[in-house]
Amino acid sequence: MHIVDxxxxxxxxxxxxxxxxxxRMKGAxxxxxxxxxxxxxxxxxxxxxxxxxxIDGMAEPSLRRGDGxxxxxxxxxxxAFVEGDIIPRPPGGRGGKPKDAGEGDGEDGFRxxxxxxxxxxxxxxxxxxxxxxxxxxxxxxxxxxxxAGYSVSGSPSNIAVGRTTRLAMMRRVALHRPRREEIEALQxxxxxxxxxxxxxxxxxKLKSLTEKSRRIPYIDPLDVxxxxxxxxxxxxxxxxxxxxxxxxxxxxxxxxxxxKRFYLLLYLFLSKRYKKVEIxxxxxxxxxxxxDEETFFYGPATGGTLVSSALAAMRRIIAARFDPAEWNIxxxxxxxxxNAHSDGNLSGQLLREILxxxxxxxxxxxxxxxxxxxxxxxxLWMLYDGIRSELLPLSMRKVCRRGEIFPVFHELFQKRDxxxxxxx
Amino acid sequence: MTMTMRxxxxxxxxxxxxxxxxxxxxxxxxxxxxxxxxxLDVYPNxxxxxxxxxxxxxxxxxxxxxxxxxxxxGKHFAHHEAFxxxxxxxxxxxIVINSSPCISYLMEENTATMQTLVTAHAAFGHNHxxxxxxxxxxxxxxxxxxxxxxxxxxxxxxxxxxYGETAVERTLDAAHALMSHGVHRxxxxxxxxxxxEEKRQQERRAHEEQMFNDLWRTVPVGRAKKASDGGxxxxxxxxxxxxxxxxxxxxxTAPRLQPWQREILRIVRHVxxxxxxxxxxxxxxxxxxxxxxxxxxxxxHERGQISxxxxxxxxxxxxxxxxxxxxxDRRFSGFNPYALGFAMMQDIERIVTKPTEEDRAWFPDIxxxxxxxxxxxxxxxxxxxxxxxxxxxxxNLIRQLRLFHLYDDPEQTEGVLxxxxxxxRGYLRxxxxxxxxxxxGWTDPSIDIVDVDLAGDRRLLLQHIMMNGSYLQEAxxxxxxxxxxDLWGYDVLLQEIDDSSTVAREHSASPRKIVQ
Numbered sequence: 001m002h003i004v005d006x007x008x009x010x011x012x013x014x015x016x017x018x019x020x021x022x023x024r025m026k027g028a029x030x031x032x033x034x035x036x037x038x039x040x041x042x043x044x045x046x047x048x049x050x051x052x053x054x055i056d057g058m059a060e061p062s063l064r065r066g067d068g069x070x071x072x073x074x075x076x077x078x079x080a081f082v083e084g085d086i087i088p089r090p091p092g093g094r095g096g097k098p099k100d101a102g103e104g105d106g107e108d109g110f111r112x113x114x115x116x117x118x119x120x121x122x123x124x125x126x127x128x129x130x131x132x133x134x135x136x137x138x139x140x141x142x143x144x145x146x147x148a149g150y151s152v153s154g155s156p157s158n159i160a161v162g163r164t165t166r167l168a169m170m171r172r173v174a175l176h177r178p179r180r181e182e183i184e185a186l187q188x189x190x191x192x193x194x195x196x197x198x199x200x201x202x203x204x205k206l207k208s209l210t211e212k213s214r215r216i217p218y219i220d221p222l223d224v225x226x227x228x229x230x231x232x233x234x235x236x237x238x239x240x241x242x243x244x245x246x247x248x249x250x251x252x253x254x255x256x257x258x259x260k261r262f263y264l265l266l267y268l269f270l271s272k273r274y275k276k277v278e279i280x281x282x283x284x285x286x287x288x289x290x291x292d293e294e295t296f297f298y299g300p301a302t303g304g305t306l307v308s309s310a311l312a313a314m315r316r317i318i319a320a321r322f323d324p325a326e327w328n329i330x331x332x333x334x335x336x337x338x339n340a341h342s343d344g345n346l347s348g349q350l351l352r353e354i355l356x357x358x359x360x361x362x363x364x365x366x367x368x369x370x371x372x373x374x375x376x377x378x379x380l381w382m383l384y385d386g387i388r389s390e391l392l393p394l395s396m397r398k399v400c401r402r403g404e405i406f407p408v409f410h411e412l413f414q415k416r417d418x419x420x421x422x423x424x
Numbered sequence: 425m426t427m428t429m430r431x432x433x434x435x436x437x438x439x440x441x442x443x444x445x446x447x448x449x450x451x452x453x454x455x456x457x458x459x460x461x462x463x464l465d466v467y468p469n470x471x472x473x474x475x476x477x478x479x480x481x482x483x484x485x486x487x488x489x490x491x492x493x494x495x496x497x498g499k500h501f502a503h504h505e506a507f508x509x510x511x512x513x514x515x516x517x518x519i520v521i522n523s524s525p526c527i528s529y530l531m532e533e534n535t536a537t538m539q540t541l542v543t544a545h546a547a548f549g550h551n552h553x554x555x556x557x558x559x560x561x562x563x564x565x566x567x568x569x570x571x572x573x574x575x576x577x578x579x580x581x582x583x584x585x586x587y588g589e590t591a592v593e594r595t596l597d598a599a600h601a602l603m604s605h606g607v608h609r610x611x612x613x614x615x616x617x618x619x620x621e622e623k624r625q626q627e628r629r630a631h632e633e634q635m636f637n638d639l640w641r642t643v644p645v646g647r648a649k650k651a652s653d654g655g656x657x658x659x660x661x662x663x664x665x666x667x668x669x670x671x672x673x674x675x676x677t678a679p680r681l682q683p684w685q686r687e688i689l690r691i692v693r694h695v696x697x698x699x700x701x702x703x704x705x706x707x708x709x710x711x712x713x714x715x716x717x718x719x720x721x722x723x724x725h726e727r728g729q730i731s732x733x734x735x736x737x738x739x740x741x742x743x744x745x746x747x748x749x750x751x752x753d754r755r756f757s758g759f760n761p762y763a764l765g766f767a768m769m770q771d772i773e774r775i776v777t778k779p780t781e782e783d784r785a786w787f788p789d790i791x792x793x794x795x796x797x798x799x800x801x802x803x804x805x806x807x808x809x810x811x812x813x814x815x816x817x818x819x820n821l822i823r824q825l826r827l828f829h830l831y832d833d834p835e836q837t838e839g840v841l842x843x844x845x846x847x848x849r850g851y852l853r854x855x856x857x858x859x860x861x862x863x864x865g866w867t868d869p870s871i872d873i874v875d876v877d878l879a880g881d882r883r884l885l886l887q888h889i890m891m892n893g894s895y896l897q898e899a900x901x902x903x904x905x906x907x908x909x910d911l912w913g914y915d916v917l918l919q920e921i922d923d924s925s926t927v928a929r930e931h932s933a934s935p936r937k938i939v940q
Contacts, residue, residue, distance in 0.1 A: 001451050002470040002525065003444055006478060007532055013481045014501040020593075021498030050506065060496055060597075061903035062604050065869050069894030071832040074858040076759070077750020078828035078845055085842040087830070111506040 021058070022118065028053050029112075033119065050113050145229040154226025168223040177216040178209040239328040240278040241266065242314050245296065246335035248285045248305040255366040259334035260297055261405045262364055266332055280317060284310035286340070290317065307339045307380060311350035324357045331361040337378025348383050355392040363396040364408060371400040436729045440535035447471060447530070450540045451547065457723045458548040462716065462797055466551040467566060470525040471543065479531055480504050482519050489527065490573050492580040492691075494596050520546035522554040522702075524566040537734040541741060544720035549713025556805045557708070559701035568618030569698060575622040576691045583684050595685050598907035599671060599692035605871060606671030606693040607700045621694065625687060659878060666872040670886075670908070671696070673873050679882070680913030689911075704808045704864055711765015712804050714746060715773075718766070748825065764825075768812070771821045772800060782819055810866075814859035819851045827854050869896055871918070882914040890922050901931055909933040 022029060032051040081087070150160055186206045193199040243263050247256070267279065281296035282288050285303030288310040314331065322329060331354065339347065355361055363384055365376055376398045388394045397408045436453055437446045451471065458464045474482070482489065484501035491497065521527040528546035530539050554560050565572075584592045599606070660666070667673045674681070675689040702709065721742075725735045748763035749755040772790070775783045776799045779791035790799050803812065829844040844850035844857075860866050875885040886908075888896055901918070909916040915934050922928040 001448070001455070001468070003447055003451075004470060004472045005444070006472045006474045006529075009474075009478070013478070014484055014498060016493050017484070017495060017498030018501060019498070020493065020495040020589075021502065024495045024593075058496075058499055059900075059903060061601050061900040061907075063602075063869055063871060063888075063904050064897045064900055065867070065891075066895050066897030066901075068834070069890070069892040070834070071892065071894070072843075072857050072860075073830045073832065074759075074827055074854060074861060075751035075830065076748055076825045076827055077752065077756075078826045079750075081828055081842040081845060083842060083845050083847070083850065086836075086839040087842065088839040112502045113506055 025053060025058060029114075032112075033114075050111055053112055144232060146232045148228045148230040150225040151228040152225065154228065158226045158228075160225045160227045163225040164219070164223050167225065168219045171220060171223060172216060172218070175216045176212075177218075178213045183209055183213070239330065240280060240322050242280045242282060242317075242329070242331045243296065244310045244314065244331065244333040244335075245281075245283050246285075246305060246307070246310075246338070247283045247299075247301045248336075248338065249302040250305065250338045251336050251366075252368065254369050255336055256297075258366040258399055258402065258405060259364075261402065262334055262399070262409060263297075263332070265405065265409050278322075280314075282310050282313050282317075284313070288313040305335075305338045305340055306343050307335065308343050308346040308350055311347060311354060315350060315354055318354070318357055329358045331358050333361070333363045334366055335363070335380055336367070337365045337376060337380045339379045339383070341379065344379060344383050347380075348387060351384070351387055351394075352390075352392070355387070355394060358393060361392075361394045363394065365396065365398040367398060367400040369400060434728050435731055436540070436724070437536040437734075438731065440537070442536040442539055444473075446536060447473075447539060447543075450536070450543050453724060453729055454540070454544045454548055454720050457720050458544070458552075458716065461723065462548075462719060463801060464548055464552040464716070465555060466526065466548060467523075467555050468525040469547045469551065470527045471547060472527060472529050473532055474529050475532055479519065479529065482529060488573055489521065489570070490577055492573075492577045492596075494600075495593065496600065518542040518546045520550045521569075522550075522560060522564055522566055522698075523569050524555075526551040526554065526566075535737065537730070537737045538741065540724070540730065541717055541721060541738055545713045545717035548720065549716030550709060552716065553705070553709050553712045553804055556801070557701070557705060557808075558806055559704060559808055563701050564698050565618045568621075572618035572621060572694065575625075576695070579625070579687065579691065583688065587682075587684060592688070594910070595688050596692070598911050599689050601904045601907040602670050602674075602911075603692055603696045604868060606669060606689075606696040608669055608672070608697065609865070618694065625690075660875065663876060665876075666874045666887075668870070668872050669693075670871070670873060674908075674911050677876075678912050681911065685911075701808075704810070704862075706761040707759075707765040707768075707809045707862060708804065708807065708812050709765070710761045711767075711769045712800075714742075714762050714766040715769035715800070718742065750826075767821055767825070768816055769800060771818055772796070772803065772816055774820075775818065780820070786818060787816075809862035810859050810864075812859075813862055814855060817855045817858060819846075822846045822851055822854055827858070829854050829857050866891070884908075884912050884914065884916045886916065886918040888918060888920045890920055890928065893922060895920055895929055896931075898931075902933070905931050905933040906936070909935045 029051065032053050150163055183206065186202060186209065190199055190202045190206065193202060243266070245256075245259055245263075251259075279293075281291050281293055283291055283296055283299075283301065284306065285301055286306040286309065287303075288306075290313060291299065310333070318324065318329060351361075363380075365378065365381055367376075381396070381398070384394060384396055388396065399405055399408050436449050442450075451469065455469075458466070480501060483504050484497045518531075519529045526547065528542065528551075530542055534542065554564075554566065560566075580592060580596075663677060664673070671689050671693045675686045675693065678686075681689075721730070721735070721738050724730045725732075730738070746760070746763045746766045748760050748767075773796040775787050775791050776793050776796040779787070783791045793799055803816065807815065823846045825846075827846055828842055829850065831841045831843040833841070844853040846854070870889045870891070872887055872889075873884060874887050877883040877885065896918075905916055905918055913935050915932060918931045919927045920929040920931075
C-alpha cells in the first residue's frame with residue numbers, strides 16, 4: 001500500500017477550465033456583473049463576489065426522456081395507501097413523481113463566484129478600458145535607489161573596482177609587499193652570481209621576499225568594497241478625493257446611476273494608483289452634508305439645489321482636515337446642472353477659492369438617457385465654463401448614456417503635464 | 425471479544441487526530457479483516473491525502489485525477505464550489521478510482537474515524553467490487569485507464585495547438601452531448617486494452633491520412649433512379665445499421681470529419697464506456713462498499729482497535745449515509761443507493777444465515793447456505809443493479825421499506841393509481857418495476873441510426889422507439905441534434921416512433937457549418 005500526500009500538489013488545477021468557462025460565458029458574465037453592480041457598495045466591487053448567470057447559455061444537452069406517456073414509480077414509506085387507491089395529483093406536477101437526483105440544482109440560475117481580479121477585468125472590459133498606463137495620475141509613493149557610499153558586503157555586480165584597487169594598493173604599500181621588479185632583479189642577481197656564499201644569501205632573501213608576497217596578497221578580501229544603494233522614499237503625499245453629488249429632486253434614477261458609475265470608476269482608479277486614498281462623500285440638496293458611502297448612494301433625499309452648500313462644505317473640510325501642503329486634493333462633482341439662480345455668484349466665488357487648492361477638479365453633468373451630451377446650457381455649466389477660461393484646473397463633461405461614462409472618465413483623467421493640466 | 429489485557433494499547437488511534445503512520449496502521453488493520461476474514465480480492469491500494477479544494481477539483485472532472493480541459497468542468501467546479509461555500513452541501517468523504525493500483529482520496533479534514541471508514545469503504549469495498557464485478561471486467565481496463573487519460577489529455581492539448589481551441593471545443597461539446605449514446609451495450613469479442621489504443625491511434629492516423637473514404641466513392645452520381653429494397657439492406661449492412669452507438673458511427677463514417685476529430689470522438693467514447701458499468705451498478709457498488717465498511721468497522725471495534733467513542737462517531741456517519749427518507753419527507757429525492765444497497769446486502773446475509781419460511785420459498789438457492797460472505801462475493805461478481813434487484817429484493821425488505829408502486833397515466837384525470845403495495849399480491853410487481861428503474865436499457869431512450877440517404881442529400885435518419893408513449897425532452901433534443909448535424913455534415917432527421925409503429929414526432933437539424 002502506498003500513501004501519497006497530494007496536498008502540496010499545485011493548486012488550482014481547475015483554474016484553466018474555469019477561465020475557459022468564463023471566456024465562453026463572457027457576454028452573460030458581463031450582463032451579470034452589470035446587474036450586480038446596481039446593488040452593491042463601491043468597495044464591495046473590489047472584493048469580487050457572487051454573480052448569477054442564466055443557465056441556458058451553458059447547457060450541456062443530452063437525449064433524455066421527456067414529457068408525455070405513462071409513468072411508473074416505486075416509492076418508499078407507504079403508510080396509508082392500499083392497492084387501487086387513486087391519489088390526486090399535486091398541482092403543477094405529476095403525482096408523487098420524485099425529482100431526479102441532481103436535477104433540482106441551479107435550474108433557474110447558476111451562481112458563480114468571481115474573484116476580485118476577474119470582476120474588475122470584466123467590469124473594466126465592459127467599459128472598454130484602454131491602456132491605463134498612459135494616463136495615470138502622478139504616483140505618490142515611490143522609492144528610488146540612491147548611491148549611499150560603499151559597504152564591505154554586497155552583490156558581485158556592485159563591486160566598486162576603483163575603490164577596491166585603491167584600498168589594495170594602500171595596503172600593499174603600507175605592509176611593504178615586495179614589488180615584482182624587486183623579485184625579478186633578485187632572480188637575475190642569483191643567476192649572475194658566481195660566489196656560492198653570496199648566492200645562498202641572495203636565495204634566502206628571495207625566499208623571504210616570495211613568502212612575504214604570498215602572505216600579503218595583491219588583492220585581499222578585506223580590500224573589496226561594494227557600491228551601496230539606499231532606497232530613498234520620494235516625498236509621500238497623501239491623497240483625498242472629494243465626491244460631491246447633487247441629490248436634489250431633479251436628479252432622476254438614471255442620472256444617479258450615471259453618477260454612481262462615475263464614482264465607482266474613480267474609486268477603483270484611485271485605489272489602484274494610491275496606497276491610500278481618503279474619500280469624502282458630500283451630498284447636497286439645498287444644504288450639504290458629509291455622509292458615509294451607504295448614504296451617499298442609497299440614502300433618499302430630496303429638496304432644492306444650492307451648489308454653494310457643497311462647495312462650502314468642501315472648503316470647510318479642507319481647512320479642518322486636509323492641509324493642501326500635505327495632501328493631494330481632488331474633487332469630482334456630479335450634478336444635473338441645476339442650481340438656484342441666486343446661488344450662482346456664491347458658487348463661483350467658492351469654486352475660485354477651492355480650485356487653487358486642488359490638484360484637479362472634475363465636473364460631470366449627467367443628463368437624461370437620449371439627451372444631447374455635446375452641449376449644455378444649464379446654469380451650473382455656464383458658470384463653470386466661465387471659471388474654466390480663467391485657467392484653473394477644472395475639467396467638465398456632459399454624460400447622458402452609460403456607455404459614455406468610461407470615455408469621459410478616460411478623458412478627464414488623462415495623464416497631463418504640469419503645464420497643460422488645465423484643460424482649455 | 426476484546427483481548428484480555430490492556431485493550432487501549434491495541435487502539436489504532438485515539439481521538440480525532442491522525443498522521444501518516446496512523447493511516448498506515450488503519451489500512452493494515454482493515455486489510456487484515458478484508459482479506460483474511462471477508463475473503464475480499466482487491467487491486468493494490470494507493471491512498472492519496474488531498475485538500476477540500478482538490479476534492480472539488482476531482483469532483484468536477486468526473487472524479488478522475490487527470491482529464492483533458494473543457495469549460496464544462498470549470499462550470500461544474502464553480503457550481504459545486506458555490507454550494508460548498510454556502511454550506512448547502514457537504515463534500516463527499518471519498519472518491520475512489522477504478523484503476524490499478526486503486527486510488528482512494530482521503531480528505532485532510534476527516535477525523536481518524538472517518539479515515540478508517542473511508543479506507544474500509546473505498547480501498548476495500550469499492551476496490552473489491554471494481555476488480556470482481558463482471559461488467560467492470562468486461563468493459564474497463566483498470567491497468568490502462570490512467571495512462572489512457574494521460575494520452576487523451578496530451579492529444580487534446582496538441583489538437584488545440586494545431587487546430588485552435590475553438591474548433592476542439594466545438595468538437596468536444598458535440599461529442600459530450602452524444603456521450604450517453606456513445607457506448608457499446610453488448611460485449612464484442614475484443615477485450616478493452618487502453619494501452620494499445622494509444623499506439624493504434626498513431627497507426628490509424630497514418631492510415632487514414634492516405635485512405636480514400638470508400639463509402640463516398642460509391643455514392644451513385646446521377647443514376648439514382650431507384651433504390652431497391654435490396655439496395656437498402658445492402659447499404660444498411662455496409663454501414664453497420666441499425667447502430668445505437670452514435671459516436672461510434674460518426675467516428676467511422678461521418679464524411680466530413682477530420683482525422684483528429686474522429687480521434688476526439690473516440691476518446692469521449694472510451695471515457696463514456698469506462699463509466700458505463702458505474703451507471704449500471706450504483707446500488708450494488710455502494711451497497712457492497714457500505715456493507716464492507718460496516719463489517720470492518722464492527723470487527724475493529726470488537727477487536728478493541730477502535731474506542732467506543734470513535735465507534736459511536738462512526739455509527740453516526742454511517743446512519744447518515746444509509747438514511748432513506750420516505751416519499752413524503754422533504755428530504756426525499758429518490759432512492760438512496762447506499763441505503764437500498766446496504767439494506768439488500770444485510771437482508772441477503774440474513775437470508776443466508778437465518779432464513780424464515782418465506783425466504784426459503786423465495787430464495788431456495790441461497791437461504792440457509794450459512795456462508796454469507798461466499799454468497800455475497802458471488803453476487804457482487806455476477807450481477808448488475810437491474811438483475812440484482814430483480815433476483816434479490818425480498819418481501820421482507822419490501823415490507824421494511826414499505827414500498828409501493830404508482831402508475832401515472834395522464835389520461836386518468838382523477839389522479840395517480842396506487843397499483844401495488846407491500847403485500848402478497850404486490851411483491852413481484854414492485855420488485856419487477858423497481859429493477860426496471862435501474863435498467864438503463866429501459867431508462868435511457870432507445871435511439872438508433874437506421875439509414876443514410878446516400879442517393880439523395882446524405883441525410884442521416886435516426887429513430888427513437890418510444891416507450892410508455894413518452895417523447896424525448898424537446899429543447900435538449902433540438903440542441904443535441906444540432907451537434908449531431910454539425911458532426912455529420914449534412915441534414916439529420918430524428919423520428920419518434922410510437923407503439924403503433926407510426927411516426928409521432930419528428931425533429932430535424934441542418935449543419936451550421938463544417939466543424940473544423
